[in-house]
Amino acid sequence: MARQRLSAVVMTHPRRLAAAEKLALSVPSGLLRVVMDPDPTGTPSVLRTALAAWSSIEDGATHQLVVQDDMVLSESFLDRVRCAIEEQPDAALALFALWDSRNGAAVRLGAMAGARWVGAVNEYFPCVAIVLPRRYAEGFVAYGRQRLGGWPDDILMHRYLSAQGVPRYVAVPNLAEHEDRGSISGNAFRGPRRSVCFVPGDRPGREGETLTGLTVLPFFKHGVAQCAVRVQGPGPQRWLHLDAEQYLRGAGLSAALLRPPGADTAGADVRGTWLTALAMGFEAARAGLPEPPAASAAYAEAVATIGTGGISNACTEEHIAHRREPLAEVARRALLAGREAAGHRTRPRRPDGPVWHGAENPLGEHLARRLADRREHHAAVIDLTALHSARPRVTVRPHGDAVPYTLGVGELYGPGCSRRTPVGRMVWDALRNRPVVAEGDPDAEVYPVHVNDLADAIGAVLRARPGSREIAVAAGKPCTAAELAQAVHDAVRPVPVRAVPDAEPGWHTPAGTLRPPGWTPATGLARGLHSFAQWLAYEGVLTESD
Template identity: 35%
Template structure:
């Protein structure tokens, strides 16, 4: 698949097939907005009548020698799977390739992320069905996201070649991806080799450390979904953060920024822990060096130019190799050491189940052992005796678990404390100045605010009746994976991903709370006897333009428009009270949290988001002017 401007490059790639089976497909609307999605439809549709499989290349690839004979054998060996012959060093799945290489695997299954589609093979029937799915569900989403959702809908797994037999030729991206910086394969071989007798086993990892956007992360399998968390948080969870930090302090640090050294060390140390959990065999030195050479460029390619990265590569590699060894040693030293889990004393309920389960894990990380239950009566078997506290993620709308039922269940269980997670929306329609907790003394006039107020009043009345301490925490708009979709940030991110302009309202301000700050604030409250009845919690505030810029930086660059008429206004809150009472202050990097939300919306969600933008918003064409 190519653009007419790069047809010659595409024809050169096609000529590499000795049997002449590769067809060049050009953008059907080359003057339109640059997007791979448009060219993907005809590229996947031109399947030969007698073909068993279909491979689509993008026009900026380098292909290993003997690639095409190798592909034929792979297709016969794994007929029902998608096969990615390339994975870039900048993606989450770069961590999958590193683990595969370090443990001796030839293949590894992709984790939730856009599908590596630079050189992708599908079974022929699946290839033929892509165009119809994209027509119904594309709606402006990036091509590699659409194909990921398509393969999920078909329940077709994606296996990644280890090493890659296709690399990225670093030419300017017509589709606008050059903003992602220098892009190459995590681990590439220039000679493809596969025998029908070769092992087709495909590794599936439950822990995948990776380095992306300058941040060290771990993908951790949690039952039916992935949790993506900062690597230092994961290492603290398994009791190895201190060992990791001590190793970094004793290491010979290269002449690199401290932040880079720390994030590289965390990633490679956690990779060593993961490798040691999978095999006792030492990684091949040449392989370890190769995969760690790509670690720095992959994690930093959006912050540094290629020219700046080249001298950093050996420095990062050597530091990462030392951390890899330290992580392996740390796992071996602690393997088999029992770590009894403390009994949970906190139950989280209400809200989205995935968000609630995530909050319970973060509370446990913060020292308040918690479990999640969609209903309190389901938590009785997990919590011995009466729970120390119930945290209810409130909603003014029908959730299938009415607040009255929650309160009745809390009384039956003998909950010693109730924390009701309310919303800054309770201040909606009020004065523009920063709102303190005692500034709202009577039922609000705004309809949405009244719903939140009434729920708070119901909890307070229950507390007075039962003698149970009740605290109300008014959170700003939550930001992070599984955050509610009714917030402005989620709405704007979905618009950005689907190439729809954001609509900005003059004079409006926004306040958000990072999902990790939410957990830490709740843990800080629970660490003390019940204090103030109401607390405000927020991480950061933005004016309208700065909020839009946050979206373009963490999701996708997109235009915005300005509405002539003002919209509903929620004033900013003061968070001085919770700081004075508990010492809590926002500490999570909100840019990191916003990016995590953007990635979740694009890559980690299932078909529940696919149809959100099918029907145009009737307000899009009224009262709006171009910025």
């Protein structure tokens, strides 16, 4: 006899009532009720409607299921949900994850391992189709009502569930697929938003089989192959945000293996797919995950969405469909290559590198990891303590030198950086769907420096040992404050840009005239701002109080 009782709703806006009613009718026994936005003429807010949905749990129900109106449900949707809440009665269950997300990366590894649910990771908790135990559904209503007008519901859900210590899982394969009908909440700019792994005919069973404890998550997003890597050691759980190529080089894979076959003619989508799948195969083998059975429909679908998810932000549906199978074949070959590489080596021991001062923070962790992964193992003392001063700088003293190099740094941004800097404030506002504020003179020159480029500049100084001790670390051509604000609008979220000419942002101009020999910034502004936004939303939000 079932011990758990499910209450279920589909949340909607009057403009999409017909779609919500159609979705409700697709579920037998009339279980799905429709809950409407309580203020449909107000500012669009998914959170406002979600709170109404969570508040509508039926008397006597132990769990509440909330589905958004633009979802397609699998054939066994209710059966799997009911089995899952019997097996995991105290857990939050996400029934969908995006194909370019970290949770999607976890689902891929779960499909490889034959798991039915995978532990959610450092990201928003997907809320388009989700089940919560009653006490957490009611708790989130109280939590969310105090935070209307700020973060979206999925980021707030992640923060709430994490703070409560709630076990969080994502379905493998997903039980729902997103059906794009335009976005009332303003997410259409993200491109098609599809499931990492939707198998409509998947049957219920083995719902207690989970995969947790993942520490490396390769994913392909916005055309960039990336890895989220959990920091091992004391302190709260935190993650580094690395390029997949950087991570694989640090793991000891050869430069030749990082290039897909036919790389001279391969496009960026092939390269990104190759690096992501190579890292996935490599880490799956190192983690002891079995090779999936050939008949696994979930694994086949999860692999087929690596490439398409990675290019979805900038491509049409037609182009994505055209590239699906060629990129899936690239992914399959890379997965095998990654497994083979893991079988032929052990992770190399990192030689002793520089001694760092002032690096006991997320920024220092990212800089040190970047230098280590690039095999920069010079004997030196690197001091970051003045990096947050009115004249930001890094001092680098190679072993045996009496006088250190002083690297004057422009406007530093990227993973590990604060949201309280001028660039950080712009990105932070855009993340919360607020206008980007261009403070001060819109024509003021700004010298952005991404965290990765600063690490590369430090490495260049250690390698070249230039004659001048005063080094400037900044892009060759500055942008204006107005151009930077527009770049945030383009790369993070298309919110309005507002000028406040009387404000004083405090832009930093790097001291020194000589650039590090052989160094050229490699991170484009759009890519760098996107990486900064990702880190602030998922990690930075936990490091600084409001």
